[in-house]
Amino acid sequence: MTTVETTVPEITRSVTDLGMPDPRVEIPAAYGGVEADAQWAAEIKRLAKARNAVILAHNYQLPPIQDIADYVGDSLALSRIAAEVEADEIIFCGVHFMAETAKILAPEKRVLIPDERAGCSLADSITAADLREWKADYPDAMVVSYVNTTAEVKALTDICCTSSNAVDVVASIDPDTEVLFLPDQFLGAHVKRELGRDNIHIWAGECHVHAGINGDELTEQSDSHPDADLFIHPECGCATSAIYLAGEGVVPEEKVKILSTGGMIEAARETDAKQVLVATEVGMLHQLRKAAPDVDFQPVNPRAACPYMKMITPAALLRCLTEGKDEVLVSPETAERARLSVQRMISIGNPGSGE
Structure with missing residues (x-):
């Protein structure tokens, strides 16, 4: 591990040397020359042990971050692990709403x-204010929120869902009851198509990376x-096209699988295919190739890299463990209401495998 000491307050470092696009992330200069080598890995492990911290990494993280983590998976699975592990601190290598969810499910632990x-x-x-206005237009509707939402939005939600259980969650609601589904329009369209219900209202949100596929x-x-x-992945802009290709016989129906990230790992271990085209964020390829090394996994869009996910660099992780930054806080009142929406989802019998 190499570090560059300098009196310059901050520098901008590229992560293109790690094989990913440069998100133009600014990091403290003292960590500016960090490489994800054996020395770095040993120091990360030492610091985590000293802090009694567990490192969680989402499937879309940079490969070195995935490889150093104690657990790798989708956001909900990792948040549930956060609630179960014996640790004082949870280091969540992902994006902010994921760390919030971990704090919601593990309020007694320090989440960084x-x-x-x-x-x-x-x-x-979608913001909490947006949701309040939308609910006012449909006062009798049930609000179903994808887990990819802020704590404030979850606190205004009746029941959460994941990409793998969204259909089951909405199906558990009385068919005569209107549903406000948010925030992902492509996942919402998938649910509406599967259930054939006209009373599902869908928020026009999207993940810019998945929408671009x-x-x-x-x-x-x-x-x-x-x-x-x-x-x-059902968040993808191409999900409808995949269904169309199968319906028209262009692609055999059995070859088209609409899957959550967790579902992709399971399918990778079971597939007999020699090659798989993957439509999701490209970080997912690392875990798929580890799960099934004999399968040739190729991205549908090789440019589908989330710059926010790639902000968690080896340097940022080292800083986090060295300085104890950045802590994620959720007010007890918000956390309690948000936790109920997650627990209602789990109670239907299919807790889902995350986004």
Whole structure:
């Protein structure tokens, strides 16, 4: 591990040397020359042990962050682990709403995110004020919120859902009751298509990365890889196109799988395909290739990298463990209301595998 000491307050460091796009992340100069080598890994482990901290990493994180973590997975699974592990601190390598969810489910623990600026375009697409106004228009509706939302939005939610259980969650609601589904329009469209209900109102939010994986790209990739299976995340702009291709017989229906990130890992271990086209954030490829090393996993869109996820650099993680920054706080009142919406989801019998 190399560090560069300097009197300059901050520098900007690229992460292109880690094989990912440069999100133009500013990090303290004292950590500016950090490389994810064996010395860095040993120091991360030493510091985590000294703090009695557990490191959690989302599937979309940089490969070195995934490899150093104690647990890797989707946001909800990691948050549930946070509630169960024996640790004083949770180091959540992901985006801010994920660390909030961990704090909601583990209020007695100190939750840190290596860079508090790591936000989420999907979670930011609806605020608590937006939801209050929307609810006022449909006072008798049930609010179903994807877990990719802020704590304040979860606190105004009747029941949360994940991408893997969204259909089951909405199906558990009386079919005569109107549903406000938020914030992801593509996941909402998937639920509405599956259930055939006209009384589901969908918020027009999206993850800018998943929305950018479009149908034209999927069609082009499918044409050039005719024997490949398709793993499609329901947040993707191409999910509808995938269903269409299967319906038209362009792609055999059994090859099209609409899956959460957790579902992709399970499917990877079970697939007989020699090649799989993956429509989700490219960080997912690292875990898929580890789960099934004999399968050729290729991204539908190789540019689908979330700059917020990539803000959690080796330098940021080292800073977090050295300085104890940045702590994620959720007020007890908000956390209590938000926790209820998550618990209602779990009580329906399919807790889901996260986003």
